[in-house]
């Protein structure tokens with residue numbers, strides 16, 4: 001089997017979910033978005049949103065909002081300073097949007113003053129429908145979605161265009177200091193149909209070219225390598241499948257590719273030096289890039 005015949009995990013939604021769940025169980029400091037929202041988000045975003053006229057709502061846009069859990073945390077934090085919020089959530093997958101709606105209904109007592117418009121569409125469809133409207137947004141979030149966009153650079157330009165003056169855009173993306181993008185580039189050197197292997201360095205280059213102001217905040221995070229590469233357990237298979245974004249990587253990838261991916265993934269570029277107790281930790285840092293207009 002050649003490299004190009006590798007099947008990305010996006011061909012099988014359940015495999016994607018299962019491998020991601022297993023992988024995240026090995027990750028430290030990634031899932032605790034609540035703590036991050038109460039600390040970093042509060043300092044670098046929610047206290048820096050613009051003043052708006054008395055009585056007017058703060059306009060918020062969530063792009064690729066998924067099940068709404070992240071949007072919920074961000075909005076409840078913003079609500080401490082802005083009692084009146086008009087929230088628009090864009091999410092193309094109906095089942096994700098249903099979960100978002102259910103969460104916002106269940107938590108309606110904590111969301112007084114927040115009105116939400118749900119849009120089941122991609123950002124590209126949203127752009128076609130709305131263009132560069134005059135109704136700009138004071139806060140835009142795009143959390144771990146750039147990898148999936150048709151043309152992420154053009155989408156960043158569009159989102160910046162619809163950000164109000166004084167507004168803030170939060171983009172969360174895998175950090176260049178982590179190892180996953182390096183592994184994905186090795187696994188899919190010609191690129192892959194379902195995702196782009198991009199990280200914080202790629203994003204910052206584009207923002208620099210655009211000449212916009214931004215800050216960076218990196219959260220160090222580690223995934224525990226659960227077994228030796230050769231260990232034939234279902235868990236270990238899933239761990240490597242998520243890391244490489246490939247279905248059955250260890251069973252289907254050419255031997256040479258497996259060798260080079262393993263060397264890279266377990267080597268010093270991607271892992272910390274082995275701990276005293278023998279544990280190996282894969283670098284899985286992520287970054288919040290905060291764009292100001």
Ligand SMILES: C[S@@+](CC[C@H](N)C(=O)[O-])C[C@H]1O[C@@H](n2cnc3c(N)ncnc32)[C@H](O)[C@@H]1O
Nearest residue numbers: 064065066070092093122123143144145148149
């Ligand atoms: C990794 S999830 C992140 C979800 C959420 N932002 C969070 O942090 O929990 C990526 C989300 O982007 C959505 N997505 C994929 N392609 C998109 C597009 N072209 N426009 C908008 N959203 C998209 C997916 O449906 C998915 O819900």
